[in-house]
Amino acid sequence: xxxxxxxxxxxxxxxxxxxxxxxxxxxxxxxxxxxxxxxxxxxxxxxxxxxxxxxxxxxxxxxxxxxxxxxxxxxxxxxxxxxxxxx
Amino acid sequence: xxxxxxxxxxxxxxxxxxxxxxxxxxxxxxxxxxxxxxxxxxxxxxxxxxxxxxxxxxxxxxxxxxxxxxxxxxxxxxxxxxxxxxxxxxxxxxxxxxxxxxxxxxxxxxxxxxxxxxxxxxxxxxxxxxxxx
Amino acid sequence: xxxxxxxxxxxxxxxxxxxxxxxxxxxxxxxxxxxxxxxxxxxxxxxxxxxxxxxxxxxxxxxxxxxxxxxxxxxxxxxxxxxxxx
Numbered sequence: 686x687x688x689x690x691x692x693x694x695x696x697x698x699x700x701x702x703x704x705x706x707x708x709x710x711x712x713x714x715x716x717x718x719x720x721x722x723x724x725x726x727x728x729x730x731x732x733x734x735x736x737x738x739x740x741x742x743x744x745x746x747x748x749x750x751x752x753x754x755x756x757x758x759x760x761x762x763x764x765x766x767x768x769x770x771x772x
Numbered sequence: 773x774x775x776x777x778x779x780x781x782x783x784x785x786x787x788x789x790x791x792x793x794x795x796x797x798x799x800x801x802x803x804x805x806x807x808x809x810x811x812x813x814x815x816x817x818x819x820x821x822x823x824x825x826x827x828x829x830x831x832x833x834x835x836x837x838x839x840x841x842x843x844x845x846x847x848x849x850x851x852x853x854x855x856x857x858x859x860x861x862x863x864x865x866x867x868x869x870x871x872x873x874x875x876x877x878x879x880x881x882x883x884x885x886x887x888x889x890x891x892x893x894x895x896x897x898x899x900x901x902x903x904x905x
Numbered sequence: 906x907x908x909x910x911x912x913x914x915x916x917x918x919x920x921x922x923x924x925x926x927x928x929x930x931x932x933x934x935x936x937x938x939x940x941x942x943x944x945x946x947x948x949x950x951x952x953x954x955x956x957x958x959x960x961x962x963x964x965x966x967x968x969x970x971x972x973x974x975x976x977x978x979x980x981x982x983x984x985x986x987x988x989x990x991x
Contacts, residue, residue, distance in 0.1 A: 715889055755914065895924050
C-alpha cells in the first residue's frame with residue numbers, strides 16, 4: 686500500500702468520524718432515532734477504512750472487510766425502515 | 773379547542789401549519805383584519821420583509837386553506853378565511869399559545885423548521901400529509 | 906459476492922442522496938443540499954470500487970475512488986458548519 690493510498694484512506698476515515706460526531710448534534714436537537722442509526726453507520730464506515738489500512742488492503746473485496754461496510758449501509762436502511770414504520 | 777395544547781399537539785400543528793416565522797407573522801397579520809385583502813407586496817411592506825418570500829408564504833397559507841386567494845386579474849390578494857370551523861379553531865389555538873407563551877410557540881416553529889428536523893423528515897417515503905390519514 | 910455488496914451500498918447511498926435532494930427541493934433547507942452531495946460521493950465511491958474490481962483489474966484506482974467520498978464528506982461538514990437553522 687503506497688503512502689498516498691494510506692493517507693487517502695486515513696483522511697476519509699477521519700472524515701467519517703467527523704460526520705458521525707457532527708450528527709450527534711442533530712440527534713441532540715431532535716432526539717430522532719434516525720440520527721442514532723446514521724451515527725453508528727458512519728462510525729462503522731470509519732472503522733472499515735482503518736481496518737483496510739491496518740491490514741494493508743488496497744482492494745476491499747475481502748469478506749470480513751466488506752461486511753463491515755455492508756453493516757454500515759444495513760444500519761442506514763434500518764433507519765429508513767424505522768422512520769417509515771412508525772407512521 | 774379552548775383548552776391549552778399539549779406539547780405534542782403543538783408540535784404537530786406547527787409542523788403542518790407554521791413552516792416558518794414568516795408564515796406565523798403573515799397569519800397574524802391577515803387575522804388582525806379579516807375583511808382586508810392583502811397583496812404579497814403590501815404584506816411585505818407591513819412586515820418589512822421581502823415580497824417574494826411573502827408571496828411564497830401566502831401561497832402556502834392559501835393552500836393550507838387558512839386564507840382565501842383571489843386572482844382578479846392583477847396580483848393575487850389574500851384574505852384570512854379558514855375553510856372550515858376546525859381550521860379556524862386551529863388558528864385560534866396557535867394564536868392563543870403565541871399570546872400567552874410566545875417563546876414556546878417560537879421555539880416550536882424554529883425546531884420544526886430546523887435543518888436537523890428537515891433532514892430526518894426527508895427520509896419519510898410518503899408525504900407528511902399522507903401519514904396523517 | 907463482493908460486487909453485490911458494493912452494489913447494495915451504492916444503491917443505498919443513491920436512495921439517501923435522492924431522498925435528501927427531494928427534501929431540499931421541498932424545503933430549501935441548505936443542510937439537505939450538502940447532505941445529498943455527501944451521499945452522492947459515497948455512491949460514486951462504491952460504484953468506482955466495482956469498476957476497479959471488474960473493469961480495471963490491473964489498474965489501481967484506490968486514490969481516485971476515495972476522492973468522491975472525501976469531497977462528499979467535506980461538503981457535508983461544510984453544510985453543518987455553516988447551517989444557521991440547527
